[in-house]
Amino acid sequence: DTGVSQDPRHKITKRGQNVTFRCDPISEHNRLYWYRQTLGQGPEFLTYFQNEAQLEKSRLLSDRFSAERPKGSFSTLEIQRTEQGDSAMYLCASSFLPGQAFRGTGELFFGEGSRLTVL
Amino acid sequence: GNSVTQMEGPVTLSEEAFLTINCTYTATGYPSLFWYVQYPGEGLQLLLKATKADDKGSNKGFEATYRKETTSFHLEKGSVQVSDSAVYFCALSRGSTLGRLYFGRGTQLTVWP
Numbered sequence: 001d002t003g004v005s006q007d008p009r010h011k012i013t014k015r016g017q018n019v020t021f022r023c024d025p026i027s028e029h030n031r032l033y034w035y036r037q038t039l040g041q042g043p044e045f046l047t048y049f050q051n052e053a054q055l056e057k058s059r060l061l062s063d064r065f066s067a068e069r070p071k072g073s074f075s076t077l078e079i080q081r082t083e084q085g086d087s088a089m090y091l092c093a094s095s096f097l098p099g100q101a102f103r104g105t106g107e108l109f110f111g112e113g114s115r116l117t118v119l
Numbered sequence: 120g121n122s123v124t125q126m127e128g129p130v131t132l133s134e135e136a137f138l139t140i141n142c143t144y145t146a147t148g149y150p151s152l153f154w155y156v157q158y159p160g161e162g163l164q165l166l167l168k169a170t171k172a173d174d175k176g177s178n179k180g181f182e183a184t185y186r187k188e189t190t191s192f193h194l195e196k197g198s199v200q201v202s203d204s205a206v207y208f209c210a211l212s213r214g215s216t217l218g219r220l221y222f223g224r225g226t227q228l229t230v231w232p
Contacts, residue, residue: 004162033219042208042222043163056219091163108220110162
């Protein structure tokens, strides 16, 4: 299967620790997105990359959060000094945007998510 | 700003019943509209989409029509099945932020045999 994969699927950590999540997108996709989803809510946009460039960051992405996509393939999302409010499902998605952009029609393919619990 | 409001769930139906899940949106300009579905234990997946006013998206017996005058994109299915049990998310994308989606809170649908 060549879908979006995320690792780890579950992470339990103590407050103040650092955690890192990895996302491997579909191989030919040039865009990669991170979303966060808390219980009973829809996913909220965090950031996205086109190839290795990080093009947009949400105000939800505080200074404790950093995302990278060093070679335009996989991406990591690191949370430093975790807080209980960081407990959520972190979703990764990828899409392919052709050379000539078109309005908002690129389908996003989501991974199953990485669930973070901060104790 | 950009936002999506979905009817609150959970929604519980018997098999073969008619389904409507309401979705309204707020956005400047002309967004694209989507319904995503999340089956138990799986990732979100696109169910259908519409990119301009009066377009109808359809897939797997589900339909939704982009209504600019009422800023709505209600999801409908004439006869639901047990396998349709899932969480349904309405979402919009602005043309200037291609691929960035604004999601509603989701509606849990349970279909009983």
